[in-house]
Amino acid sequence: MMVMGPQNDAVKIAVVGAGIAGLHCAKILKERGFNVTVFDKELEVGGRMKTSEIDGFLIDHGFHVLQTAYPETSKIINYKSLECKPFKSGARVVDTRNGKIRMKLMADPWRNPIRGLLSSLNGFLSFKDLLRIALLRRSIMKGKLEQCFDGNDETTLEFLQKRKLSEDSINRFFLPLFGGIFLESELNTSERLFRFIFRMMAKGKMVLPKNGIGSIPLSIANQIGDDNIRLGVEINRIEDKALRFRGEAHRFDLVIKAFSEPTDGEGKHVWTIHFDAPKSPLRSKHILLNGNLVDSRSIVSHLAVPSDIQPSYAPSGRSLVTATVVGDRAVEMGYLDEEAIEQAVRNDLGDWFGDGTISTWNTLAIQHITHALPITNSNERLTNLPRNGEDAIECGDHMLHGSVEGAILSGRNSALIAINRFENNSEPIQGPKKKV
Numbered sequence: 001m002m003v004m005g006p007q008n009d010a011v012k013i014a015v016v017g018a019g020i021a022g023l024h025c026a027k028i029l030k031e032r033g034f035n036v037t038v039f040d041k042e043l044e045v046g047g048r049m050k051t052s053e054i055d056g057f058l059i060d061h062g063f064h065v066l067q068t069a070y071p072e073t074s075k076i077i078n079y080k081s082l083e084c085k086p087f088k089s090g091a092r093v094v095d096t097r098n099g100k101i102r103m104k105l106m107a108d109p110w111r112n113p114i115r116g117l118l119s120s121l122n123g124f125l126s127f128k129d130l131l132r133i134a135l136l137r138r139s140i141m142k143g144k145l146e147q148c149f150d151g152n153d154e155t156t157l158e159f160l161q162k163r164k165l166s167e168d169s170i171n172r173f174f175l176p177l178f179g180g181i182f183l184e185s186e187l188n189t190s191e192r193l194f195r196f197i198f199r200m201m202a203k204g205k206m207v208l209p210k211n212g213i214g215s216i217p218l219s220i221a222n223q224i225g226d227d228n229i230r231l232g233v234e235i236n237r238i239e240d241k242a243l244r245f246r247g248e249a250h251r252f253d254l255v256i257k258a259f260s261e262p263t264d265g266e267g268k269h270v271w272t273i274h275f276d277a278p279k280s281p282l283r284s285k286h287i288l289l290n291g292n293l294v295d296s297r298s299i300v301s302h303l304a305v306p307s308d309i310q311p312s313y314a315p316s317g318r319s320l321v322t323a324t325v326v327g328d329r330a331v332e333m334g335y336l337d338e339e340a341i342e343q344a345v346r347n348d349l350g351d352w353f354g355d356g357t358i359s360t361w362n363t364l365a366i367q368h369i370t371h372a373l374p375i376t377n378s379n380e381r382l383t384n385l386p387r388n389g390e391d392a393i394e395c396g397d398h399m400l401h402g403s404v405e406g407a408i409l410s411g412r413n414s415a416l417i418a419i420n421r422f423e424n425n426s427e428p429i430q431g432p433k434k435k436v
């Protein structure tokens with residue numbers, strides 16, 4: 001619990017955006033005693049972290065997990081009270097070459113040395129690859145977390161190639177996994193973000209909360225309280241000390257912007273298709289990666305069965321199957337609308353599990369999420385310190401990197417700047433104003 005600053009309750013602060021960044025920022029300010037109001041144009045909090053209920057299934061907006069190793073996130077999110085449960089570490093990789101369907105295990109050799117070694121014997125990865133991944137892991141896990149953001153800033157693909165990982169291991173493992181995380185199919189994302197996410201995955205677990213990913217921002221909103229959150233209010237103009245909405249100007253002592261300006265086009269985009277299946281097609285609690293993305297017209301990056309991890313995601317006796325298609329891959333293959341995407345996804349899944357099985361699956365939702373993540377390509381000198389706004393104080397994952405951790409760190413940074421502005425009259429610069 002923070003100590004309240006003198007007369008902070010007389011200071012009116014508006015936070016525009018009830019995504020996880022704005023909510024975390026508002027929560028810190030409220031705990032500090034400020035008079036905070038959060039605004040959002042949507043009717044629910046959460047921004048990009050939302051869950052809807054359809055026919056008794058919990059449908060997250062896009063396949064979304066939480067990494068328990070995120071340092072700042074784990075300080076503020078109580079995984080236990082959200083009843084989070086983990087996917088198994090490692091992954092399964094589907095390989096349909098030569099007309100045979102194989103689902104091979106890519107085990108993490110540190111958590112499960114015997115299975116890890118077996119991964120090198122099942123024909124999926126060579127022993128050399130396994131050794132190189134071991135060296136990669138050792139170097140990424142060494143030193144302080146900030147070091148992930150030091151040094152070279154080439155693309156993820158160049159980074160992996162420089163470490164002499166075989167083309168096969170890159171195309172069949174890293175591409176479907178990290179393409180599906182970065183939401184781009186060229187692995188152009190900065191190697192710095194790759195090192196950070198790889199370290200998080202190696203260190204912690206990938207979990208789902210019992211009530212869906214939307215329960216995470218909701219748990220913060222509950223601490224802020226309904227009286228301090230105004231939903232369904234689109235802000236038309238933001239100034240340092242005023243907001244304009246519904247045709248009127250409203251004065252505040254400070255306004256914090258917690259969203260990014262919409263850009264042209266679709267940005268990084270992703271298609272997610274959710275199916276209602278009579279039973280899970282997977283035999284283990286892994287995610288399934290598409291090992292044939294590069295050598296076929298196949299488009300699904302990865303598939304997960306959230307109800308295998310959290311039975312609450314599906315009604316009793318049913319399974320929720322979620323397939324992810326990275327937007328640029330869909331465009332490259334010429335699949336541009338819901339109908340074409342659904343057909344292409346059903347073709348892929350038919351190859352993997354049999355057309356007869358797939359014909360029993362009902363489509364619950366087809367989501368196309370545009371501007372899903374900020375672009376964090378190489379040579380942007382990405383750091384682990386959030387940028388500040390140029391004029392207004394600004395937070396959101398676009399001020400750091402596209403992840404829950406990035407959004408939360410950024411929200412905290414903005415709150416600290418605001419606190420300092422009113423309590424010390426001097427503004428600490430937590431991160432560089434511009435990328436360095």
Ligand SMILES: Cc1cc2nc3c(=O)[nH]c(=O)nc-3n(C[C@H](O)[C@H](O)[C@H](O)COP(=O)(O)OP(=O)(O)OC[C@H]3O[C@@H](n4cnc5c(N)ncnc54)[C@H](O)[C@@H]3O)c2cc1C
Binds near residue numbers: 018020042405
């Ligand atoms: C499909 C998908 C999968 C993801 N998977 C993962 C994952 O597995 N792990 C991970 O760490 N991260 C993941 N992320 C990233 C993570 O969800 C985001 O980094 C994070 O949610 C961003 O939060 P934010 O608060 O910065 O922005 P947002 O959530 O976008 O919040 C901004 C809010 O501002 C509101 N707003 C905008 N304009 C106005 C206006 N004019 N007036 C009022 N309100 C306004 C919006 O409605 C929105 O609620 C994923 C993202 C997506 C889309």
